[in-house]
Amino acid sequence: AQKVTQAQTEISVVEKEDVTLDCVYETRDTTYYLFWYKQPPSGELVFLIRRNSFDEQNEISGRYSWNFQKSTSSFNFTITASQVVDSAVYFCALRAYSGAGSYQLTFGKGTKLSVIP
Amino acid sequence: NAGVTQTPKFQVLKTGQSMTLQCAQDMNHEYMSWYRQDPGMGLRLIHYSVGAGITDQGEVPNGYNVSRSTTEDFPLRLLSAAPSQTSVYFCASTQGQGQPQHFGDGTRLSIL
DSSP: OOEEEOOOSEEEEETTOOEEEOOEEEOSOSSEEEEEEEEOTTOOOEEEEEEETTOOOOEEETTEEEEEEGGGTEEEEEESSOOGGGOEEEEEEEEEEOSSSSEEEEEOOOEEEEEEO | OOOEEEEOSEEEEOTTOOEEEEEEESSOOSEEEEEEEETTTEEEEEEEEEETTEEEEOSSOTTEEEOOSSSSBOOEEESSOOGGGOEEEEEEEESSTTSOOEEOOOEEEEEO
């Protein structure tokens, strides 16, 4: 069985501050994929990034960066110079072999980020 | 680009009623899933399908039924609605096991 833990339920930061959202995962599989999704107040789910278990290279996309560390089973997400538009719920998710012949996507409970102007 | 289309967007039911939430995708994706989102619980998998004619249970399947007669459609049926099924329901599709999921806009369902 797999599990994703997002220990931070809610975070508030002042605009332009940096913020890191933590994600810790558990799986016995050696092949797996990790994802981050954003859910703004409007409610839709927006894909941000995917990382597979064989690629530990960190990724940067504009103000967003991700740090994947297999040694600590973590896939943390950092927003640099936060903006009000970053206010949303962020979900970390894991897709690993479920043992039933199909991969199932397991979500963390999400971190609600509020960026205060 | 329609992507994943869910209907209806909102629905209110009485306890014991049945209904079907519709989900259609136009991306020719083999994998489709249904999730429910409850406050503080994240998204939990209800049922999923790896292709037409193939479905399986997820984490919280009780009270729900699915079928996959075509690649495009993956309806979710509530057999006898209960207040515990009040939630936001998301349908998703993906091209492959390692690919990101494309989500519909969700259906907000209230059971009175």
